[in-house]
Amino acid sequence: MSDTTTKGATQATATPPRPVEQGESLLRRHIASFFESKTATIGLVVLVALVFAAFSAPLWAPQNPYDLATLSIMDNMLPPGERLDTGMLAILGTDDQGRDMFSAVLYGMRVSLTVGTVSVLVAAIIGASVGVFAAYMGGRIESFIMRVVDLQLSFPAILVALILLAVFGRGVDKVIIALIIVQWAYYARTVRGSALVEKRREYIEAARCLSLPAYRLVFKHLLPNCLPPLIVVATVQIANAIALEATLSFLGVGVPVTEPSLGMLIANGYRYLLSGTYWISTFPGVALVILIVAINLVGDRLRDVLNPRLSR
Amino acid sequence: MLVYLIRRIGQSIMVVAVMATLVFLAVFAVGDPVAILASPDADQRELEAITTRLGLDRPIYEQFGIFVWNALQGDLGRSFVYAQPAVDVILQRFPATMELALAALILSILLGVPLGVIAGLKPESLLGRSIMTTSIFGFSLPNFWLGLMLILLFAVQLRWLPASGRGETVEVFGVHLSLFTWDGLRHLFLPALTLSLYKASLVIRIAQAGTREVMLQDYVRFARAKGLSYNRIVFVHVLKNMMIPVVTVLGLELGSMIAFAVVTETVFAYPGMGKLLIDSINRLDRPVIVAYLMLTVVIFVIINLVVDLLYAAIDPRVRLTESKG
Amino acid sequence: MSKAVLDVKDLSVSFRTREGLVTAVNSISFSVGAGEVLGLVGESGSGKSVTGLAVLGLIDPPGEIDPRSSIKINERELIGLPEEKLRRVRGKDVAMIFQDPMTTLNPVLRIDTQMIEAIRAHEKISEKAARERARQALEKVGIPSADERLKAYPGQFSGGMRQRVAIATALLNRPTVLVADEPTTALDVTIQAQILSEVQQLCSETGTALVWITHDLSVVAGLADRVAVMYAGRIVEEGPVSAVLEAPIHPYAAGLIGSVPSRNKRGVPLAQIRGMTPSLTNLPPGCPFAPRCDYATDICRSTMPEPTPYEGGRAARCHHPLSAPTPAAA
Numbered sequence: 001m002s003d004t005t006t007k008g009a010t011q012a013t014a015t016p017p018r019p020v021e022q023g024e025s026l027l028r029r030h031i032a033s034f035f036e037s038k039t040a041t042i043g044l045v046v047l048v049a050l051v052f053a054a055f056s057a058p059l060w061a062p063q064n065p066y067d068l069a070t071l072s073i074m075d076n077m078l079p080p081g082e083r084l085d086t087g088m089l090a091i092l093g094t095d096d097q098g099r100d101m102f103s104a105v106l107y108g109m110r111v112s113l114t115v116g117t118v119s120v121l122v123a124a125i126i127g128a129s130v131g132v133f134a135a136y137m138g139g140r141i142e143s144f145i146m147r148v149v150d151l152q153l154s155f156p157a158i159l160v161a162l163i164l165l166a167v168f169g170r171g172v173d174k175v176i177i178a179l180i181i182v183q184w185a186y187y188a189r190t191v192r193g194s195a196l197v198e199k200r201r202e203y204i205e206a207a208r209c210l211s212l213p214a215y216r217l218v219f220k221h222l223l224p225n226c227l228p229p230l231i232v233v234a235t236v237q238i239a240n241a242i243a244l245e246a247t248l249s250f251l252g253v254g255v256p257v258t259e260p261s262l263g264m265l266i267a268n269g270y271r272y273l274l275s276g277t278y279w280i281s282t283f284p285g286v287a288l289v290i291l292i293v294a295i296n297l298v299g300d301r302l303r304d305v306l307n308p309r310l311s312r
Numbered sequence: 313m314l315v316y317l318i319r320r321i322g323q324s325i326m327v328v329a330v331m332a333t334l335v336f337l338a339v340f341a342v343g344d345p346v347a348i349l350a351s352p353d354a355d356q357r358e359l360e361a362i363t364t365r366l367g368l369d370r371p372i373y374e375q376f377g378i379f380v381w382n383a384l385q386g387d388l389g390r391s392f393v394y395a396q397p398a399v400d401v402i403l404q405r406f407p408a409t410m411e412l413a414l415a416a417l418i419l420s421i422l423l424g425v426p427l428g429v430i431a432g433l434k435p436e437s438l439l440g441r442s443i444m445t446t447s448i449f450g451f452s453l454p455n456f457w458l459g460l461m462l463i464l465l466f467a468v469q470l471r472w473l474p475a476s477g478r479g480e481t482v483e484v485f486g487v488h489l490s491l492f493t494w495d496g497l498r499h500l501f502l503p504a505l506t507l508s509l510y511k512a513s514l515v516i517r518i519a520q521a522g523t524r525e526v527m528l529q530d531y532v533r534f535a536r537a538k539g540l541s542y543n544r545i546v547f548v549h550v551l552k553n554m555m556i557p558v559v560t561v562l563g564l565e566l567g568s569m570i571a572f573a574v575v576t577e578t579v580f581a582y583p584g585m586g587k588l589l590i591d592s593i594n595r596l597d598r599p600v601i602v603a604y605l606m607l608t609v610v611i612f613v614i615i616n617l618v619v620d621l622l623y624a625a626i627d628p629r630v631r632l633t634e635s636k637g
Numbered sequence: 638m639s640k641a642v643l644d645v646k647d648l649s650v651s652f653r654t655r656e657g658l659v660t661a662v663n664s665i666s667f668s669v670g671a672g673e674v675l676g677l678v679g680e681s682g683s684g685k686s687v688t689g690l691a692v693l694g695l696i697d698p699p700g701e702i703d704p705r706s707s708i709k710i711n712e713r714e715l716i717g718l719p720e721e722k723l724r725r726v727r728g729k730d731v732a733m734i735f736q737d738p739m740t741t742l743n744p745v746l747r748i749d750t751q752m753i754e755a756i757r758a759h760e761k762i763s764e765k766a767a768r769e770r771a772r773q774a775l776e777k778v779g780i781p782s783a784d785e786r787l788k789a790y791p792g793q794f795s796g797g798m799r800q801r802v803a804i805a806t807a808l809l810n811r812p813t814v815l816v817a818d819e820p821t822t823a824l825d826v827t828i829q830a831q832i833l834s835e836v837q838q839l840c841s842e843t844g845t846a847l848v849w850i851t852h853d854l855s856v857v858a859g860l861a862d863r864v865a866v867m868y869a870g871r872i873v874e875e876g877p878v879s880a881v882l883e884a885p886i887h888p889y890a891a892g893l894i895g896s897v898p899s900r901n902k903r904g905v906p907l908a909q910i911r912g913m914t915p916s917l918t919n920l921p922p923g924c925p926f927a928p929r930c931d932y933a934t935d936i937c938r939s940t941m942p943e944p945t946p947y948e949g950g951r952a953a954r955c956h957h958p959l960s961a962p963t964p965a966a967a
Binding site: 039151154155156158159162163166239243246247250251252253263266270273274276278281282285288289292293296297300 | 327330331445448449451452453454455456457460461463464467468475567568571572574575578579589590593594601605608609612616
């Protein structure tokens, strides 16, 4: 059981290593193993449902919360379950401008999801490129890039984003840019780490000996093998990015008032919280939490599935 | 050890220098420094006075020299709102934020380590899995919303705890602290709990993984073969090994606690330097923002340094390799 | 043979795995007398390490000892003892040392802490007295300036020194039985020999029975009084070392002996046992060695041979015993 040295001929006949499964069968096994976890499956179902609900909202939401013309100030601060002047049911109540909170949450989720996903995608592409480049180049270039990455990562994202937005001003595009700037370094570090491990593997050596062109080496061999950790980090980062956007909007440096994200809606309700008007802040927050928890459950499971070293 | 210390301090000074340069470039070179550093409603004469005082008519390297020289003397400009040196304004709020961050740090250890160890000792049990799932929720709750909900529950509904402010303080060695008054503690509790929950989840995860890993080590088996009691194994052999990653991570997280205090302080209207930063951003009190940045950089660098030294102190393996080098 | 201080009867240990119940140790029996050395020999996965852990009651879920097994130390039954009573047996009546000295000592605790706690887990004595005993124990295993070394961390010791510390720790409470799970495998050859003879000497001084688990027959040859050869969870042959090495009964034992390089003549190719160790999840119905055995017949493939006693205190499980010694009268 614990013999590590191989002495004697009998020991030489150990089980040969299992052949590495590749391609589709591996993917299928990952998918099957993902659904073994009940919580992760629930997380994924909830996530898909929320994404669908948010992006199809214009088709079926009771109200367009951005269309100020349809809002009536007479309907403001209705508690959940009351009816608007138009007879529409506000199941989650209305805010100070008479906006139906249910519709506002759906639309807000759309903003949050867009900001989170777009910023993560762009940051992941930039970060991964930088990471692979650093690992591929090695030497001084690598250590310079990694110094920059370390320096950036030693400062909390919230602070850096806050300062950037204080300089940029408000706006969905500006929030996305700020989130990209604070996130790229995570991916650079992640990808560089796994690229370094891959680089030492024999097949890279073999590919080099065949004098394959550099771009092929990087894109066909190095990058695909760095994908699993990248996917895990990116998934969890979408949740973080959404939380970060909400926080920035809450602090008043994020998205503009005209396009309220979930964080913005919560901030709007903050003023009325102490007087007991709980619903304006609570429901967008619940939506935000469910969204983030769902993403994190999925990400957590992906980590276990894609990293067999951590699972038993 | 001494060589190591000198090398680490050297690195720290480098980081501060780099950050100072970045702040300089951002504030002085990219934007219009006069616009950034002057009060938005300053008239032409004031603007010219500032231009001359800052030496903006001189070449950029000279300007950089002046900025560094002033910064070294602790002069990062004057706050428009408070009409005081920006550094002084920040430093007045500093104790409140440190108090909050430390209280949150202690709370997250008190919550996270026991739960993480329990989950790590029995990873397959219902309790262990529940703790881990709960920790995902702890990760996922946005700090500010959690604060709002705690206010709603404890301040608005139950009326047990105050919703905002810092409460009564007492002066200890010239520093105003709220840790030693009942009123101060009541005000501190909700913000500290809010700030700690994310870190507590992090500690649970690290402690759980660490415990699981340590429990599989040969030395735990050997400790059991020696006939040690379960408690002795857990509290001495496992805990001591597991605390190394916890202390390292938490130490580094103290920095991010100070940063996240920006959010918590805003929610609870807690008069620390985080709230000051948000107020300054809203009032365009730029010298305070610059001062905040420089001070946080220095704090972070010091924290990193202290954590490294602490790490060396609790892990004999590090001590050994470093003293050889 | 003196009276048995360790008496194992019908010990079975199984593990619940995804592939089903795996029986790692299958109804094995052996006994060791005071001051005696038993070599427990087998390949990886033969169940020898699990046997050692079972003697200390250190089988953790998903592993489980068959409740019908019996492990007696000084005639006291250990199976079924509550954990707290087992704990008092461990380190006091039976101690264990492990394979890798680099990992058996806790890297963040000083040597003195780790030795003193081993004494104080079983005896109410002052810290000072315990420290003195730890110091003497270190000196006994040949560690110079023991006083100073007590204050050191494991990282400041070499592998051989660490194993000596582990041995000293294991012997602190003068255990009746010491289980040594390949404690020299990870060490340099010269240090191996030193440690072997030191343990042998210490055990004979105190009358400690020694169970030496190894895959290396040449170690057993110089050290043990008796040897038990394990294969796929069972003891296939047992007997006095010299008799077994000279005239093995079981073809597997013969194969093991044949594959030790030093025992072969120059120029003759090293003997090998063909095939692979069987997976414990799907053992063949008969003798587990049959697929690899040159002498196997149909009965071997269908029926598990029962342990048969032979003259000279030997026993083997084989339908076709080699060197055909006289079976002992039943």
